[in-house]
């Protein structure tokens with residue numbers, strides 16, 4: 155099976171193998187080898203928990219080279235509303251738009267412009283497919299991947315539609331093509347609040363290729379805008395093409411309740427990945443039924459809490475709420491340009507492919523073998539201490555046992571087992587050190603501690 | 610392979626915990642998702658019946674390469690008329706239990722529907738034993 159693309163990377167120079175990320179990873183995708191956190195690509199869902207928890211900023215989000223935008227004559231930047239929430243109220247939306255033009259974008263389009271169209275498409279899908287209730291939103295790519303790897307039985311409940319990001323990218327392309335611009339001269343770049351959206355663009359689920367050409371990290375664009383604003387100090391921004399209208403519901407879309415508040419019936423909004431896992435367990439066990447729609451977001455407070463958000467998430471929400479209020483007092487302008495493309499975008503909205511299961515739970519394809527492996531795991535669990543200390547380089551005793559059975563680790567990595575083996579003369583102290591060094595790095599156990607000294 | 614779980618009567622906050630553990634095991638064994646679903650639904654209903662109607666019980670799971678057998682045995686009031694209890698809509702659930710969203714009288718019929726073999730034995734004022742077997746396909 156083709157691997158997922160992951161934008162989350164570990165810096166081998168900054169990482170000290172401190173285990174913080176390993177412990178928080180909701181899919182147990184991280185192990186420590188040679189004093190370095192290593193991420194298992196089959197299990198990682200790009201939720202960004204590791205990045206948020208890393209005390210050394212050793213986990214980062216890989217991004218495309220910014221100058222790639224200049225490979226295109228028409229350079230479109232797609233902005234999710236949370237971008238504006240990064241800035242203090244003094245910085246106006248016009249200023250932000252102006253800075254984006256100044257750095258080289260020919261068109262600035264708000265991603266959430268297509269939300270009203272998407273909402274209609276989602277509503278129509280739900281009405282047509284009522285037996286598939288409860289419907290699960292495909293908004294957050296980390297959640298879709300989580301469902302693929304850990305809850306494949308729920309895939310049928312996921313609404314198989316493209317997201318606002320894809321629809322707005324298609325809209326931007328269509329708009330320019332209508333003006334006679336050749337396809338290859340259009341570059342569409344998305345400002346991402348997280349690693350998950352990048353992964354969704356680089357290896358889309360249920361889609362062949364994404365209509366987005368490149369991704370720009372939100373913290374990067376924040377710095378670039380800030381820099382421009384500082385340079386231009388006090389001078390008015392150069393005039394730019396106007397910003398389109400966004401309805402209050404579109405502005406709120408990326409926030410918690412953004413989707414759930416848009417539909418009729420019993421709708422739930424859940425954010426933060428552990429809460430999401432909890433609810434998915436309940437759905438899978440059919441402990442929760444009679445729900446119509448469930449909005450699930452990997453980040454605490456949804457995209458306001460995205461890994462690449464630089465501002466405090468509560469302040470992000472405050473700014474967006476202020477904008478919603480202002481928008482609510484405006485008349486809905488029916489002459490919106492995107493409306494003209496509504497039929498086209500709705501037709502484009504279904505995902506052409508399937509969301510495939512990628513279970514990481516199964517011990518083996520063959521049931522009898524899987525059963526034997528499980529028996530072995532149970533036997534290991536009886537002799538290891540079950541204190542989940544992490545000294546073996548795995549997040550829990552059970553994961554070590556699983557790794558051992560899968561041939562990915564040795565039982566002697568367990569610090570307790572090592573002690574016992576040494577005591578019984580079955581292992582020399584030197585051998586024990588060597589095993590530990592394989593996990594925690596060379597010279598970690600020698601007297602010469604320069605490398606690891608506390609500062 | 611065997612697994613045993615304890616079920617506490619009256620503790621609705623934990624109802625479903627044992628079935629959920631069994632589900633996690635089955636997912637690791639690469640068993641067809643539709644089969645897992647049937648098994649878990651049946652187990653859940655039996656577990657909730659112990660919580661709602663009995664004092665305490667155990668769930669004992671025996672896994673073979675081609676089947677899962679579950680025995681849910683409780684100490685409790687027992688079922689005087691099993692045939693009657695098996696009827697859809699029949700329930701003696703107390704108002705308190707109904708308030709918790711149970712007591713539609715659909716549990717036992719649901720178990721029957723979702724397993725391949727079902728045996729129920731019960732002694733009034735002693736307890737009930739539900740034994741269900743489901744075969745894995747493929």
Ligand SMILES: Nc1ncnc2c1ncn2[C@@H]1O[C@H](COP(=O)(O)OP(=O)(O)OP(=O)(O)O)[C@@H](O)[C@H]1O
Nearest residue numbers: 658662687694700701702711712713714715716717
């Ligand atoms: N373990 C048990 N001990 C004693 N009585 C039981 C037990 N299981 C079921 N019963 C009796 O059988 C009746 C029917 O059970 P069933 O599971 O079908 O419905 P219910 O538990 O009342 O409601 P529901 O399962 O729909 O929430 C119960 O109301 C109860 O009288």
Ligand code: SF4
Nearest residue numbers: 294348452453457460
């Ligand atoms: S909640 Fe938003 S920011 Fe967080 S992972 Fe999902 S899409 Fe990305």
Ligand SMILES: [Mg+2]
Nearest residue numbers: 657658716717
């Ligand atoms: Mg019942």
